[in-house]
Amino acid sequence: MPRQRSRAAAPSGRRLSPEHVALGRAIRDLREGIGISQETLADRSGLHRTYVGGIERGERNLSYGNLLKVASALKVSPSQLLSHAEYGRGTGRRPPTR
Numbered sequence: 148m149p150r151q152r153s154r155a156a157a158p159s160g161r162r163l164s165p166e167h168v169a170l171g172r173a174i175r176d177l178r179e180g181i182g183i184s185q186e187t188l189a190d191r192s193g194l195h196r197t198y199v200g201g202i203e204r205g206e207r208n209l210s211y212g213n214l215l216k217v218a219s220a221l222k223v224s225p226s227q228l229l230s231h232a233e234y235g236r237g238t239g240r241r242p243p244t245r
Contacts, residue, residue, distance in 0.1 A: 166232070168205030173231035175203045177221045191220035 178188050185203065189196040193216055201207040202217070209217070218225045
């Protein structure tokens, strides 16, 4: 029988998917790498600061449009952002260099 992946629970009691958590970590790592706060990222992307926090914690399902906004605010392409998230999930791929 295949082993099931453990999922952390969000404060609301919902389970967090590893994919959303990996994307949130990638966004946080890139944000911290350029030295900006969640609030600054929210301002640059036109999103609410609590929504950005939820994305980084893996609690939010980021739409394509908002993914584009976040990537632009981080000054990376959407594909670079997703590549960082895949790397964070242990795919063995190296994240792209800027």
